[in-house]
Amino acid sequence: MNRNLARHAHIASLRAKRPQISDEEVNQHRDAVGGSGLVAAIEPLIARSKGRHCTLSVHTLLTGMSLASRRNGGVVTFSTVTNLLFFSLSDTMRERLGLRRYPDNDRGFEAAYAVVRRLLHSILKAVDPSPLPKNHRMARRHADNLLAKADPRLLARKRNRLLQVSNMILGMSLREALPLLEERWKGSVSIDATVIGTYAKGMPQASPDTSTDPDAGWYVRTARHKDPLALDDLDPGQAAKGKQKAREQKKIDKIKKALYGYDASLVVARDPDHDGAPLSDGSADPGVVPALIIAFSIDKPSHRPGQVGVEALLHIDDRFPRGYLAGDRAYNDQKPENFQLPIRAMGYDPVYDYASDQLGVQAGFAGAQLVEGNWYCPSMPQPLKDATKDLLEKKITKQEWIDRIRARASYLFLPKQRPDAEGHRRMMCPAESGRAQCLLKPTTLGRGIHVPLVDPDPKPVDSPLCCKQRTITIPPESGANLWQPLQYGSEDWQRVYFRLRNSVEGINGFAKDPLHERLEDSGTRRVRGIAAQAILLAFQLAHANLRKLAAWADTIALNGDRPRRRPTRRRKTKPIGTWTPKGYTTTQP
Structure with missing residues (x-):
């Protein structure tokens, strides 16, 4: 008998004693939740006039989740939330939060966990934009039927609620900043x-069946995936032929990473x-x-x-x-x-940034041409239009590319004023803005040899509108997928x-x-x-x-x-703003 008592005493000492959370820490998280607007956003969604009264409030549950996140590196598990709320708070704080007392044993924990779980699922049900059941596989045809029968307007409202609640949670971290x-x-x-x-x-x-998380999907990354910061796509015209092409294609399609989840x-x-x-x-x-x-x-x-x-x-x-x-x-x-x-x-x-098939002239309006996101004079020399193409095809050196990009500025249409309420913007011809001289506009001539002379090619039809007017008004949808205000x-x-x-x-x-x-x-x-x-x-x-x-x-x-600690060490290298799309450094003018 004495041996059993001694064994039990040793086992009792091995049990981790729950850390008690100070009232001050709880109040900090409680105030953060109260000031976020979350409670006012969630409570009307789960309010009900029938059934048993919930013994756990939304405010208290979110306080427990915030505590669990801060103490566990951002990870929230509901067993942790249950332990923190029902078994780690002082009696005064537990009474202030309106938490019911449960015995500190297996049955008490399961009863408290059930309270947390029920409230959580009530919230999830109110904001879930998917009609599909979770936690078990189902026939895909049955899932398709559920999706077809669901009200898209209701699902859209729930998705908006979900994103609103989620971003309110994120917003709590920005209060001090x-x-x-x-x-x-x-x-x-x-x-x-x-x-x-x-x-x-x-x-x-x-598969004829869905996953136990049917809302997720597959993310697949192959060898074709490229660094989005580098314009290094291969020119399709340079692809190898025959057996060499087949070997390269097999290598390109090789899966490097596959993950089932969300973006x-x-x-x-x-x-x-x-x-x-x-x-x-x-x-x-x-x-x-x-x-x-x-x-x-x-x-x-x-x-x-x-x-x-x-x-x-x-x-x-x-x-x-x-x-x-x-x-x-x-x-x-x-x-x-x-x-x-x-x-x-x-x-x-x-x-x-642009892919290889988005380089050069991609759109036009009133004669102006969209080259890598910016509107240029239609008579800009072809080597300047093809500058980045030639760089990728290794027809020019890095310094030649830099020089051509700078030379483009003389042919750039500049905004005359801010966009109007509908997004239309008046753009000024480079000759009218003093950046070039144009034979079609005699008043712009005689500015000196340092200003390039635009010599439009003779055409059987009349000159484009941009060459006959001082400005043109470009609507927002013209070249919208590639346009950007900064010169590429x-x-x-x-x-x-x-x-x-x-x-x-x-x-x-x-x-x-x-x-x-x-x-x-x-x-x-x-x-x-x-x-x-x-x-x-x-x-x-x-x-x-x-x-x-x-x-x-x-x-x-x-x-x-x-300071308490040193900032991250920075090597004595060139600033990030001096790098070109191919990784070459630019030289200052």
Whole structure:
């Protein structure tokens, strides 16, 4: 008997004693939830006049989820939420939150867990934009019938609710940074879709059954996938023939990565006018706010990337300005009505890179030609139009490409005024703006040999409208899928595009860190369905923001004191804004 008592005492000492959470910490999270607007947004969605009264409030559940996220690297599991709320709070705080007492044993934990689970599923049901059941496989034909019978307007309303709630959760992480963003950030963002796994096994496309998470889809990356920051696509005309071509095709189609899950479209705020380099004393610059995730959306991988990106942008707080918006080639390859025109209507100026089939002259209006996103004089020399093509085909050197890009500026149409309310903009002929001389416009001649002379080719028809008028009015839909305000390849374009694009790529790696949020790991979000994945992902993204802000604050020297830690070491290399699309550095004029 004594031996059993001793054994039980040893086992009791091995049991981890639950850490008690201070009332101050609970109140901090409770106040953050209360000030986010989440409770007012969710409670009307789950209100009911019949049935048993729920003993757990929405405010308390969200407080527990916020506590769990902060203590577990952004990961929220509902066993952790149950332990924190029902067994780790002081008696005073538990009474203040209206939490029912449960015995600290297996039955008590299961009863408390059931309360948490029921409220969670009530919230998920109210915001779930999918009519498909989760957690078990079903015949694909039955799933197709459910989708066909569902009310698309109801599903659209639920999706909007889901994104609203998820972005409110993310917004809690920005409360302390809002004064800094309002003062320092000018509204420039980068948008990118990053794949995240779901806690379910994906089924083949030809399978007669669905996955246990039917809302997700397959993300497949092959050897064809290229770095979106480099214009290195091969020219189709250079492809090998015969057996060599077959071998290359097999290599191209080889799958490098396959993941069943979702695409999270992240909107990252960044100021491209500052490089974020440390000050002379080695501390971080307090005037440069680090890149932060300010909005996001979620959907199947590579499914409606343009519309999903616009959904994320719609949830950015209206108090912030709108600046440049950088996106990879997935976005300038969309239909203009799905992405390019909506973002311009919001007030953003797009900044793009281009694939090999998007180079050179791509559109025209009133005689003006769209070359790599900018409107140019139709008589611009052909070598200047083909500058980037010739670079990729290795017909010219890097310095020749740089010189041609700079020479294009003399043929560039410049805006005469800001766009009107409908997006139309008056553009001035380069000769009329003093950048060139044109034989068709005698008043522009005699400016000196330093200004290029435009000599239009004789044509059997009348001159185009842009050559007969001082200005032309270009509608927003003309060349909308490729247009951008900055001259492609210029130093300004390089500075804005690469800094914005690198910020979102850096955030992806930061939040996927296996020591912290593990964003891509499906095991960090163990509730299936797009609604659960979006809400749990919001807590992870919020934690990444808080971790980044804390790391940044620790590298700042306050009141003349030394910082707590040094900022990331920067090598003495050329600034990012001096790189061309092929990786060559430009030389300053």
